[in-house]
Amino acid sequence: MSYIFKNSIDLLKLCKKHRKPISEIVIHYEMEVSDSSRREVLDKMRKVASVMKEAINGGMFEPKKSLSGMSGGSAQKLMKYFQKKQNKKHGTLLNELAIRAMTYAIATGETNACMGRIAAFPTAGGSGVIPGVIMALKEMDKLSEEKVLRGLFTASGVGIIIAENATLSAAAAGCQAEVGAANSCAAAAAVEMRGGSPEQAFTAAAMAMKSALGLACDPLGGLVEVPCIKRNALGTQHALGAADLALSGIVSFIPFDEVVEAMWNIGKLMSPKIRETALGGLAVTPTGMKIRAKLGLPSLKKITENQTVSP
Amino acid sequence: MPTTYSVFDIAGPIMVGPSSSHTAGAVKLGQLARAIFDTTPEKVTFELHGSFATVTKGHATDRALLAGIMKFKTSDSRIKDAFREAKKNHIAYEFQPTDLGPKFHPNTVRITLKKGSKKMSITGSSIGGGNVMICQVNEHDVDIRAIAGKYKSIIVSHDSSNQSLEELTAYLLKNKHHIAGVQTSRINSHAMSIVNIDKKHLTLDEVLALEQIQGIEFVRSLTKLAH
Numbered sequence: 001m002s003y004i005f006k007n008s009i010d011l012l013k014l015c016k017k018h019r020k021p022i023s024e025i026v027i028h029y030e031m032e033v034s035d036s037s038r039r040e041v042l043d044k045m046r047k048v049a050s051v052m053k054e055a056i057n058g059g060m061f062e063p064k065k066s067l068s069g070m071s072g073g074s075a076q077k078l079m080k081y082f083q084k085k086q087n088k089k090h091g092t093l094l095n096e097l098a099i100r101a102m103t104y105a106i107a108t109g110e111t112n113a114c115m116g117r118i119a120a121f122p123t124a125g126g127s128g129v130i131p132g133v134i135m136a137l138k139e140m141d142k143l144s145e146e147k148v149l150r151g152l153f154t155a156s157g158v159g160i161i162i163a164e165n166a167t168l169s170a171a172a173a174g175c176q177a178e179v180g181a182a183n184s185c186a187a188a189a190a191v192e193m194r195g196g197s198p199e200q201a202f203t204a205a206a207m208a209m210k211s212a213l214g215l216a217c218d219p220l221g222g223l224v225e226v227p228c229i230k231r232n233a234l235g236t237q238h239a240l241g242a243a244d245l246a247l248s249g250i251v252s253f254i255p256f257d258e259v260v261e262a263m264w265n266i267g268k269l270m271s272p273k274i275r276e277t278a279l280g281g282l283a284v285t286p287t288g289m290k291i292r293a294k295l296g297l298p299s300l301k302k303i304t305e306n307q308t309v310s311p
Numbered sequence: 312m313p314t315t316y317s318v319f320d321i322a323g324p325i326m327v328g329p330s331s332s333h334t335a336g337a338v339k340l341g342q343l344a345r346a347i348f349d350t351t352p353e354k355v356t357f358e359l360h361g362s363f364a365t366v367t368k369g370h371a372t373d374r375a376l377l378a379g380i381m382k383f384k385t386s387d388s389r390i391k392d393a394f395r396e397a398k399k400n401h402i403a404y405e406f407q408p409t410d411l412g413p414k415f416h417p418n419t420v421r422i423t424l425k426k427g428s429k430k431m432s433i434t435g436s437s438i439g440g441g442n443v444m445i446c447q448v449n450e451h452d453v454d455i456r457a458i459a460g461k462y463k464s465i466i467v468s469h470d471s472s473n474q475s476l477e478e479l480t481a482y483l484l485k486n487k488h489h490i491a492g493v494q495t496s497r498i499n500s501h502a503m504s505i506v507n508i509d510k511k512h513l514t515l516d517e518v519l520a521l522e523q524i525q526g527i528e529f530v531r532s533l534t535k536l537a538h
Contacts, residue, residue: 048322115371115391120326155322163439172417223369223370224328277365297368
């Protein structure tokens, strides 16, 4: 009996047939494609979770400035701000879960920007959202390690479908394929971790992705720092919001697989200038140009002369 | 070739930042080029195409490619010191921006490796999330990707007669390998074939036996590169 799925319809059928959550089907999928035991698969994911925790701790407790000087120290700043506001009449606008998710996402991005070790889940550019949401939920809900691993497998299942039917490369489809995809993966994980159904998980994934459609990849100097790190932080809010919408019973008018198709379609319509080339958007603002000059990147005029960047 | 992603293609790789496609993917492309070349080169030239050319420095794509040539893993903290490590290992290197044309993915590099009179060029693309594919070996178009995190392709450089390839497949079948597909590219009297095998990997003895077949120049198995 095969557990291979290519889209959410396949995956939901498998969930129904076996009466199991998405995470369980994804664990069986991996055992099948990599010809491994359940234990090997779980151990591998445990390693991913431990790298995530290290990256979060590094960013929060040993903040460093990145080589470019653009990032570092924000995770710690947000954590301190929350602690200061915690028992005040007017606390933070968002609840503790939401603030923690943002803090962990920023910490991961800051570790990455200093050439520290991270799990590129689903990619390095979008690597803050999933640990942000899953680790914040683990702490606030006091969840077991097993629940965390389940969240990570569910997130992977969504990521596999996006990779299979569209792309996870910002160079191919912009930031919607990296942070957008991460939001989608994290939203589905949050639904399962809170006891929602597989259908609700894909509803959340669809809504999270819809909110990121058209998102340009326009990083300053081509570095995975600005706007990537804060965009990951705010991505956790899309994921948590989409999960709440789905858990309330709201359904996505457009099914998940069609949203993925739309993302790929939009990616193909995007100019290469906003697909990880640092030739458009925020990258070419006056501030972006200053960073460009500081990093010694070739002038934009020179690039357009030498390269065939179609409009 | 059908792509079946592993969970850990998505939940990973565990890597040194900052970019999965421009850093981790670049390390893997370097590793693959080194594995296909089959020895440490004296000189490597990297021709960088598309986004690989424009945002190299900030993502340390250059250091990552070179680190891969030295067989560093994507999580190796020495990646940031790759220039110094290359010097220590007597590997000369050069980076050039280029335009390979629209048929290539925006994150593509052509890696030319040299040692003595031996020279090979390998073109590969970083297709997202640290996943990579090899699209040319020398002038031959190929399609080599990892399936479930493992490379099960064998690269065979041979003469354009059918006989050498037939002997090779006969040998594989005799040794109970399952052949999932063969792609062959022929240019003049030379050919390059990618043989995809399922289930078990080739052993070193099998590779050496295959290289004894008349008309076969070399056989490379990328099985050790599972990440």
